[in-house]
Amino acid sequence: MVLEALVKFSNFYGSNEELVLAGGGNTSAKDGDVMYIKGSGTRLADITAEGFVKMSREKIAEIFTKTYPDNDKEREALSLADLMAAKLPGQESKRPSVETTLHSLFPQTYVLHLHPALVNGITCAADGKAWAQRLFGNEVLWIDACKPGYTLAKICYDTLNEYKAASGADADMLLLENHGIFIADNDVDALGEKLFSVMAKIREQAPCDPDFSVGEFDGDKAQLVFNEIADTFGEDSVITYEPSAQSLELASSAESFNKIRKPFNPDQVVYCKPYPIYINSIEEIAPVVEEYKNANGFLPKIIFVKDCGIYAVDFTPKGSETAAALFNDAMKIEFYARAFGGAKPMSDELTDFIVNWEAESYRSKQ
Numbered sequence: 495m496v497l498e499a500l501v502k503f504s505n506f507y508g509s510n511e512e513l514v515l516a517g518g519g520n521t522s523a524k525d526g527d528v529m530y531i532k533g534s535g536t537r538l539a540d541i542t543a544e545g546f547v548k549m550s551r552e553k554i555a556e557i558f559t560k561t562y563p564d565n566d567k568e569r570e571a572l573s574l575a576d577l578m579a580a581k582l583p584g585q586e587s588k589r590p591s592v593e594t595t596l597h598s599l600f601p602q603t604y605v606l607h608l609h610p611a612l613v614n615g616i617t618c619a620a621d622g623k624a625w626a627q628r629l630f631g632n633e634v635l636w637i638d639a640c641k642p643g644y645t646l647a648k649i650c651y652d653t654l655n656e657y658k659a660a661s662g663a664d665a666d667m668l669l670l671e672n673h674g675i676f677i678a679d680n681d682v683d684a685l686g687e688k689l690f691s692v693m694a695k696i697r698e699q700a701p702c703d704p705d706f707s708v709g710e711f712d713g714d715k716a717q718l719v720f721n722e723i724a725d726t727f728g729e730d731s732v733i734t735y736e737p738s739a740q741s742l743e744l745a746s747s748a749e750s751f752n753k754i755r756k757p758f759n760p761d762q763v764v765y766c767k768p769y770p771i772y773i774n775s776i777e778e779i780a781p782v783v784e785e786y787k788n789a790n791g792f793l794p795k796i797i798f799v800k801d802c803g804i805y806a807v808d809f810t811p812k813g814s815e816t817a818a819a820l821f822n823d824a825m826k827i828e829f830y831a832r833a834f835g836g837a838k839p840m841s842d843e844l845t846d847f848i849v850n851w852e853a854e855s856y857r858s859k860q
Protein backbone atom coordinates (compact mmCIF):
# COMPACT_ATOMS: atom_id res chain seq x y z
CA MET A 495 0.00 0.00 0.00
CA VAL A 496 2.70 2.45 1.07
CA LEU A 497 4.93 1.49 -1.87
CA GLU A 498 2.00 1.75 -4.30
CA ALA A 499 1.19 5.25 -3.06
CA LEU A 500 4.87 6.18 -3.29
CA VAL A 501 5.14 5.12 -6.95
CA LYS A 502 1.96 6.97 -7.79
CA PHE A 503 2.87 10.32 -6.28
CA SER A 504 6.45 10.04 -7.59
CA ASN A 505 5.15 9.65 -11.15
CA PHE A 506 2.69 12.49 -10.62
CA TYR A 507 5.22 15.10 -9.47
CA GLY A 508 7.94 13.72 -11.75
CA SER A 509 5.81 14.28 -14.86
CA ASN A 510 5.46 17.99 -14.16
CA GLU A 511 8.31 19.90 -15.85
CA GLU A 512 7.73 22.90 -13.62
CA LEU A 513 8.81 20.68 -10.75
CA VAL A 514 11.29 18.11 -12.04
CA LEU A 515 14.02 18.14 -14.70
CA ALA A 516 16.35 15.29 -15.71
CA GLY A 517 17.01 12.94 -12.79
CA GLY A 518 16.35 15.69 -10.23
CA GLY A 519 14.26 15.30 -7.09
CA ASN A 520 13.53 12.19 -5.09
CA THR A 521 10.86 10.58 -2.94
CA SER A 522 10.60 8.06 -0.15
CA ALA A 523 8.16 6.21 2.09
CA LYS A 524 8.50 4.37 5.39
CA ASP A 525 6.82 1.13 6.42
CA GLY A 526 7.90 -0.15 9.83
CA ASP A 527 11.70 -0.45 9.82
CA VAL A 528 11.82 -0.28 6.02
CA MET A 529 12.38 2.92 4.06
CA TYR A 530 11.84 2.86 0.31
CA ILE A 531 14.01 5.48 -1.41
CA LYS A 532 14.35 6.40 -5.07
CA GLY A 533 17.32 4.64 -6.63
CA SER A 534 20.11 6.72 -8.10
CA GLY A 535 19.82 6.93 -11.89
CA THR A 536 16.01 6.51 -11.97
CA ARG A 537 13.55 9.25 -12.90
CA LEU A 538 10.47 10.14 -10.88
CA ALA A 539 8.35 10.45 -14.02
CA ASP A 540 8.54 6.75 -14.88
CA ILE A 541 9.90 5.08 -11.76
CA THR A 542 8.27 1.76 -10.78
CA ALA A 543 8.31 -0.15 -7.48
CA GLU A 544 11.53 -1.83 -8.68
CA GLY A 545 13.27 1.55 -8.93
CA PHE A 546 13.09 2.07 -5.18
CA VAL A 547 15.75 0.73 -2.84
CA LYS A 548 14.67 -0.99 0.39
CA MET A 549 16.72 0.30 3.30
CA SER A 550 16.91 -0.44 7.03
CA ARG A 551 15.85 2.67 8.96
CA GLU A 552 17.66 1.42 12.02
CA LYS A 553 20.95 1.12 10.14
CA ILE A 554 20.59 4.56 8.56
CA ALA A 555 19.90 6.04 12.02
CA GLU A 556 23.22 4.59 13.22
CA ILE A 557 25.03 6.93 10.81
CA PHE A 558 24.03 9.85 13.05
CA THR A 559 25.50 8.23 16.15
CA LYS A 560 28.95 8.00 14.56
CA THR A 561 31.79 10.48 14.27
CA TYR A 562 33.37 10.80 10.84
CA PRO A 563 36.70 12.40 9.86
CA ASP A 564 36.80 16.12 8.93
CA ASN A 565 38.58 15.36 5.68
CA ASP A 566 35.97 15.64 2.90
CA LYS A 567 36.96 12.56 0.94
CA GLU A 568 37.33 10.27 3.96
CA ARG A 569 34.11 11.49 5.59
CA GLU A 570 32.03 11.09 2.43
CA ALA A 571 33.55 7.70 1.57
CA LEU A 572 32.94 6.29 5.06
CA SER A 573 29.41 7.65 5.47
CA LEU A 574 28.54 6.47 1.95
CA ALA A 575 29.85 3.00 2.81
CA ASP A 576 27.61 2.99 5.91
CA LEU A 577 24.67 4.08 3.77
CA MET A 578 25.33 1.27 1.29
CA ALA A 579 25.51 -1.17 4.19
CA ALA A 580 22.01 -0.06 5.26
CA LYS A 581 20.49 -1.65 2.12
CA LEU A 582 18.33 -4.66 2.92
CA PRO A 583 19.11 -8.11 1.43
CA GLY A 584 18.21 -8.38 -2.25
CA GLN A 585 19.06 -4.72 -2.94
CA GLU A 586 22.77 -5.26 -3.69
CA SER A 587 22.62 -4.13 -7.34
CA LYS A 588 20.80 -0.89 -6.51
CA ARG A 589 22.19 2.40 -5.33
CA PRO A 590 20.05 4.64 -3.10
CA SER A 591 19.75 8.35 -3.85
CA VAL A 592 22.58 10.48 -2.49
CA GLU A 593 19.93 12.28 -0.41
CA THR A 594 18.70 9.12 1.40
CA THR A 595 19.95 10.20 4.82
CA LEU A 596 17.93 13.44 4.56
CA HIS A 597 14.73 11.48 3.88
CA SER A 598 15.40 9.27 6.89
CA LEU A 599 15.36 12.25 9.26
CA PHE A 600 11.63 12.80 8.89
CA PRO A 601 9.46 10.51 11.04
CA GLN A 602 6.52 11.11 8.66
CA THR A 603 5.61 8.30 6.23
CA TYR A 604 6.04 10.16 2.93
CA VAL A 605 8.76 12.56 1.85
CA LEU A 606 8.90 14.61 -1.35
CA HIS A 607 12.09 16.44 -2.31
CA LEU A 608 12.16 18.71 -5.37
CA HIS A 609 14.21 21.52 -6.94
CA PRO A 610 11.54 23.61 -8.72
CA ALA A 611 12.82 26.80 -10.37
CA LEU A 612 10.14 28.91 -8.67
CA VAL A 613 11.09 27.59 -5.23
CA ASN A 614 14.77 28.04 -6.04
CA GLY A 615 13.98 31.65 -6.93
CA ILE A 616 13.84 32.16 -3.16
CA THR A 617 16.47 29.58 -2.06
CA CYS A 618 19.03 31.07 -4.48
CA ALA A 619 18.34 34.73 -3.63
CA ALA A 620 20.38 37.27 -1.69
CA ASP A 621 17.42 38.00 0.63
CA GLY A 622 15.91 34.52 0.38
CA LYS A 623 16.26 33.66 4.05
CA ALA A 624 14.56 36.88 5.22
CA TRP A 625 11.81 36.45 2.64
CA ALA A 626 11.23 32.82 3.68
CA GLN A 627 10.80 33.99 7.27
CA ARG A 628 8.39 36.72 6.17
CA LEU A 629 6.32 34.47 3.88
CA PHE A 630 6.29 31.21 5.86
CA GLY A 631 7.24 32.02 9.47
CA ASN A 632 7.85 28.81 11.39
CA GLU A 633 6.02 26.62 8.87
CA VAL A 634 9.28 26.15 6.98
CA LEU A 635 12.81 25.71 8.35
CA TRP A 636 15.64 27.31 6.39
CA ILE A 637 18.97 25.49 5.96
CA ASP A 638 21.96 27.59 4.91
CA ALA A 639 23.98 26.35 1.94
CA CYS A 640 26.55 23.73 2.90
CA LYS A 641 28.38 20.75 1.45
CA PRO A 642 25.98 18.03 0.29
CA GLY A 643 26.19 14.45 1.55
CA TYR A 644 26.91 13.80 5.22
CA THR A 645 27.50 17.47 6.16
CA LEU A 646 24.09 18.60 4.92
CA ALA A 647 22.34 15.60 6.49
CA LYS A 648 23.99 16.27 9.87
CA ILE A 649 23.00 19.96 9.83
CA CYS A 650 19.40 19.00 8.98
CA TYR A 651 19.47 16.35 11.72
CA ASP A 652 20.51 18.94 14.31
CA THR A 653 18.04 21.55 13.03
CA LEU A 654 15.10 19.13 13.09
CA ASN A 655 16.01 17.93 16.59
CA GLU A 656 16.31 21.50 17.89
CA TYR A 657 12.93 22.35 16.39
CA LYS A 658 11.32 19.31 18.00
CA ALA A 659 12.88 20.11 21.39
CA ALA A 660 11.67 23.71 21.24
CA SER A 661 8.17 23.18 19.80
CA GLY A 662 7.31 19.60 20.67
CA ALA A 663 6.31 19.00 17.04
CA ASP A 664 8.02 17.43 14.04
CA ALA A 665 8.98 19.91 11.33
CA ASP A 666 7.57 19.00 7.93
CA MET A 667 9.18 21.43 5.50
CA LEU A 668 12.78 22.44 4.86
CA LEU A 669 14.01 25.03 2.40
CA LEU A 670 17.60 24.29 1.47
CA GLU A 671 19.57 27.30 0.30
CA ASN A 672 20.90 26.90 -3.26
CA HIS A 673 19.17 23.54 -3.52
CA GLY A 674 15.40 22.98 -3.11
CA ILE A 675 12.61 21.90 -0.78
CA PHE A 676 11.77 18.90 1.43
CA ILE A 677 8.16 18.17 2.40
CA ALA A 678 7.02 15.38 4.74
CA ASP A 679 3.60 14.11 5.75
CA ASN A 680 1.76 10.95 6.73
CA ASP A 681 -0.89 11.79 4.16
CA VAL A 682 0.04 11.72 0.47
CA ASP A 683 -2.42 14.46 -0.53
CA ALA A 684 -1.03 16.82 2.10
CA LEU A 685 2.37 16.77 0.36
CA GLY A 686 0.85 18.50 -2.65
CA GLU A 687 -1.20 20.91 -0.56
CA LYS A 688 1.94 22.04 1.26
CA LEU A 689 4.05 22.26 -1.91
CA PHE A 690 1.49 24.25 -3.87
CA SER A 691 0.79 26.56 -0.95
CA VAL A 692 4.52 27.38 -0.67
CA MET A 693 4.74 27.91 -4.43
CA ALA A 694 1.64 30.15 -4.44
CA LYS A 695 3.17 32.43 -1.81
CA ILE A 696 6.43 32.69 -3.77
CA ARG A 697 4.41 33.30 -6.93
CA GLU A 698 2.62 36.26 -5.33
CA GLN A 699 5.98 37.98 -4.88
CA ALA A 700 7.37 36.85 -8.26
CA PRO A 701 4.32 37.08 -10.53
CA CYS A 702 6.11 37.27 -13.93
CA ASP A 703 7.80 34.47 -15.86
CA PRO A 704 10.97 34.86 -17.93
CA ASP A 705 10.44 34.96 -21.69
CA PHE A 706 11.54 31.75 -23.41
CA SER A 707 9.97 32.56 -26.77
CA VAL A 708 12.40 33.15 -29.64
CA GLY A 709 13.90 36.62 -29.30
CA GLU A 710 15.44 38.96 -31.85
CA PHE A 711 18.71 37.39 -32.91
CA ASP A 712 21.28 37.82 -35.67
CA GLY A 713 20.57 34.82 -37.93
CA ASP A 714 23.74 35.07 -40.03
CA LYS A 715 26.00 35.39 -37.01
CA ALA A 716 24.10 32.57 -35.24
CA GLN A 717 24.82 30.17 -38.13
CA LEU A 718 28.51 31.10 -38.29
CA VAL A 719 28.79 30.70 -34.52
CA PHE A 720 27.10 27.29 -34.75
CA ASN A 721 29.64 26.14 -37.37
CA GLU A 722 32.55 27.50 -35.37
CA ILE A 723 31.40 25.73 -32.18
CA ALA A 724 30.99 22.47 -34.15
CA ASP A 725 34.55 22.88 -35.53
CA THR A 726 35.96 23.69 -32.10
CA PHE A 727 34.31 20.76 -30.28
CA GLY A 728 34.74 18.24 -33.11
CA GLU A 729 32.45 16.16 -35.28
CA ASP A 730 30.99 14.13 -32.39
CA SER A 731 29.60 17.22 -30.69
CA VAL A 732 25.85 17.87 -30.48
CA ILE A 733 24.71 21.49 -30.19
CA THR A 734 21.34 22.65 -28.88
CA TYR A 735 20.80 26.26 -29.97
CA GLU A 736 18.16 28.32 -28.16
CA PRO A 737 17.86 32.00 -29.04
CA SER A 738 15.27 32.71 -26.34
CA ALA A 739 14.51 36.29 -25.38
CA GLN A 740 15.77 35.48 -21.89
CA SER A 741 19.14 34.14 -23.09
CA LEU A 742 19.53 37.09 -25.48
CA GLU A 743 18.96 39.51 -22.61
CA LEU A 744 21.64 37.81 -20.51
CA ALA A 745 23.98 37.63 -23.53
CA SER A 746 23.54 41.32 -24.35
CA SER A 747 26.65 42.36 -22.40
CA ALA A 748 29.33 40.93 -20.12
CA GLU A 749 27.60 42.79 -17.28
CA SER A 750 24.27 41.02 -17.92
CA PHE A 751 26.05 37.69 -18.27
CA ASN A 752 27.58 38.24 -14.82
CA LYS A 753 24.14 37.53 -13.28
CA ILE A 754 24.34 33.93 -14.51
CA ARG A 755 28.11 33.36 -14.53
CA LYS A 756 28.19 31.16 -11.42
CA PRO A 757 26.02 28.10 -10.65
CA PHE A 758 23.00 28.25 -8.36
CA ASN A 759 22.60 24.58 -7.37
CA PRO A 760 24.21 21.13 -7.55
CA ASP A 761 22.07 19.96 -10.52
CA GLN A 762 23.40 22.80 -12.63
CA VAL A 763 26.98 21.84 -11.81
CA VAL A 764 26.32 18.20 -12.64
CA TYR A 765 24.48 18.65 -15.94
CA CYS A 766 25.84 21.97 -17.30
CA LYS A 767 29.38 22.00 -15.85
CA PRO A 768 29.91 24.70 -13.23
CA TYR A 769 30.63 27.69 -15.43
CA PRO A 770 29.15 28.86 -18.74
CA ILE A 771 31.29 31.03 -21.02
CA TYR A 772 30.51 34.35 -22.68
CA ILE A 773 31.64 35.27 -26.16
CA ASN A 774 31.28 38.51 -28.10
CA SER A 775 32.59 37.49 -31.50
CA ILE A 776 33.20 34.30 -33.48
CA GLU A 777 36.99 34.68 -33.31
CA GLU A 778 36.85 34.37 -29.52
CA ILE A 779 35.24 30.93 -29.49
CA ALA A 780 38.24 28.63 -30.06
CA PRO A 781 40.67 30.49 -27.73
CA VAL A 782 38.10 30.95 -24.92
CA VAL A 783 37.12 27.26 -25.05
CA GLU A 784 40.80 26.28 -25.00
CA GLU A 785 41.48 28.56 -22.03
CA TYR A 786 38.48 27.10 -20.16
CA LYS A 787 39.63 23.56 -20.83
CA ASN A 788 43.13 24.31 -19.56
CA ALA A 789 41.82 26.01 -16.42
CA ASN A 790 39.15 23.41 -15.51
CA GLY A 791 40.26 20.12 -17.04
CA PHE A 792 36.97 19.72 -18.94
CA LEU A 793 35.11 21.47 -21.75
CA PRO A 794 32.33 24.01 -21.14
CA LYS A 795 28.78 22.93 -21.97
CA ILE A 796 27.03 26.30 -22.06
CA ILE A 797 28.10 29.10 -24.37
CA PHE A 798 26.47 32.53 -24.36
CA VAL A 799 27.04 34.54 -27.53
CA LYS A 800 26.21 38.21 -27.89
CA ASP A 801 23.29 38.80 -30.32
CA CYS A 802 22.75 35.01 -30.65
CA GLY A 803 21.72 33.59 -27.24
CA ILE A 804 22.72 30.25 -25.78
CA TYR A 805 24.40 27.13 -27.24
CA ALA A 806 24.46 23.92 -25.18
CA VAL A 807 27.20 21.52 -26.32
CA ASP A 808 27.73 17.91 -25.39
CA PHE A 809 28.58 14.65 -27.11
CA THR A 810 25.15 12.98 -27.09
CA PRO A 811 21.76 14.45 -28.05
CA LYS A 812 20.46 13.67 -24.55
CA GLY A 813 23.43 15.34 -22.85
CA SER A 814 23.08 18.44 -25.00
CA GLU A 815 19.30 18.72 -24.50
CA THR A 816 19.60 18.12 -20.75
CA ALA A 817 22.29 20.80 -20.42
CA ALA A 818 20.05 23.26 -22.31
CA ALA A 819 17.02 22.39 -20.15
CA LEU A 820 18.98 22.71 -16.91
CA PHE A 821 20.47 26.01 -17.99
CA ASN A 822 17.03 27.34 -18.91
CA ASP A 823 16.14 26.37 -15.35
CA ALA A 824 19.11 28.41 -14.07
CA MET A 825 17.86 31.40 -16.07
CA LYS A 826 14.41 30.99 -14.50
CA ILE A 827 15.95 30.90 -11.02
CA GLU A 828 17.92 34.08 -11.76
CA PHE A 829 14.74 35.75 -13.01
CA TYR A 830 12.53 34.78 -10.04
CA ALA A 831 15.31 35.68 -7.60
CA ARG A 832 15.07 39.29 -8.79
CA ALA A 833 11.94 39.52 -6.59
CA PHE A 834 13.97 38.43 -3.53
CA GLY A 835 17.01 40.71 -3.64
CA GLY A 836 18.69 39.24 -6.73
CA ALA A 837 20.30 35.89 -7.42
CA LYS A 838 22.92 34.46 -5.08
CA PRO A 839 25.11 31.72 -6.57
CA MET A 840 26.81 28.98 -4.59
CA SER A 841 30.21 29.84 -3.11
CA ASP A 842 33.27 28.84 -5.15
CA GLU A 843 34.26 26.46 -2.35
CA LEU A 844 30.93 24.66 -2.50
CA THR A 845 31.01 24.55 -6.30
CA ASP A 846 34.47 22.96 -6.25
CA PHE A 847 33.32 20.43 -3.69
CA ILE A 848 30.41 19.38 -5.91
CA VAL A 849 32.62 19.16 -8.99
CA ASN A 850 34.77 16.69 -7.11
CA TRP A 851 32.04 14.83 -5.31
CA GLU A 852 32.17 11.17 -6.16
CA ALA A 853 28.49 10.52 -5.60
CA GLU A 854 27.42 13.40 -7.82
CA SER A 855 29.71 12.35 -10.63
CA TYR A 856 28.14 8.91 -10.37
CA ARG A 857 24.74 10.49 -10.88
CA SER A 858 25.69 12.48 -14.00
CA LYS A 859 26.97 9.30 -15.63
CA GLN A 860 23.56 7.63 -15.41
Ligand SMILES: [Zn+2]
Pocket residue numbers: 519593607608609673674
Ligand atom coordinates in the same frame (compact mmCIF):
# COMPACT_ATOMS: atom_id res chain seq x y z
ZN1 LIG B 1 18.22 17.60 -4.04
